Amino acid sequence: xxxxxxxxxxxxxxxxxxxxxxxxxxxxxxxxxxxxxxxxxxxxxxxxxxxxxxxxxxxxxxxxxxxxxxxxxxxxxxxxxxxxxxxxxxxxxxxxxxxxxxxxxxxxxxxxxxxxxxxxxxxxxxxxxxxxxxxxxxxxxxxxxxxxxxxxxxxxxxxxxxxxxxxxxxxxxxxxxx
Numbered sequence: 001x002x003x004x005x006x007x008x009x010x011x012x013x014x015x016x017x018x019x020x021x022x023x024x025x026x027x028x029x030x031x032x033x034x035x036x037x038x039x040x041x042x043x044x045x046x047x048x049x050x051x052x053x054x055x056x057x058x059x060x061x062x063x064x065x066x067x068x069x070x071x072x073x074x075x076x077x078x079x080x081x082x083x084x085x086x087x088x089x090x091x092x093x094x095x096x097x098x099x100x101x102x103x104x105x106x107x108x109x110x111x112x113x114x115x116x117x118x119x120x121x122x123x124x125x126x127x128x129x130x131x132x133x134x135x136x137x138x139x140x141x142x143x144x145x146x147x148x149x150x151x152x153x154x155x156x157x158x159x160x161x162x163x164x165x166x167x168x169x170x171x172x173x174x175x176x177x178x
Contacts, residue, residue: 005083006070006083007077008058009057009069010056010057010058010059011077011078014057014078017049018074018078021037021101024036024037028097030095030144031095031105031143032095032097032099032100032105032143033075033100033102034097035071035099035101039099043097043098044070044071044072044099045070045071046068047068047074048068051065051066070091071099071101072091072101072106081108082108083108084108088110088111089111090108090110090113091107092108092113093105094117094140095142095143105143113138116138117138117142120136120137120142
């Protein structure tokens with residue numbers, strides 16, 4: 001049992017450990033559950049089974065050494081879901097927040113689908129009418145995320161945009177030039 005899988009962890013131990021993360025979490029404006037634990041440099045939060053807890057987590061014959069797992073994998077496992085097949089599937093964040101452990105923001109999908117979500121879900125605002133939408137072609141849809149507030153466009157650009165929209169012009173290339 002050198003490379004332990006989260007499914008090797010005793011389910012009762014895993015549930016008790018996850019309850020600690022749930023007690024010490026914040027919920028952001030998009031419903032992400034963020035554990036109160038410093039994430040790694042890549043944004044993911046890890047769950048550690050210490051050498052002293054090995055027997056409770058893996059049974060009496062497991063080697064006594066520390067093992068770490070992603071917290072979102074822990075969340076998925078304790079919710080009773082099937083884990084992704086190694087190298088064939090990823091546990092993808094619909095919210096694009098690697099620290100999130102809300103199972104409603106997770107889905108098992110191909111590595112290609114997971115990677116295509118990385119720049120998806122941003123809300124886009126029209127500088128004239130302030131209408132906001134989050135374009136997304138994924139199924140299930142990505143959880144929308146806010147872009148930084150855009151500065152108010154110069155009056156000349158707004159006038160050109162309104163003129164272009166009212167004339168039904170197919171291209172708005174002239175907006176890129178100023």
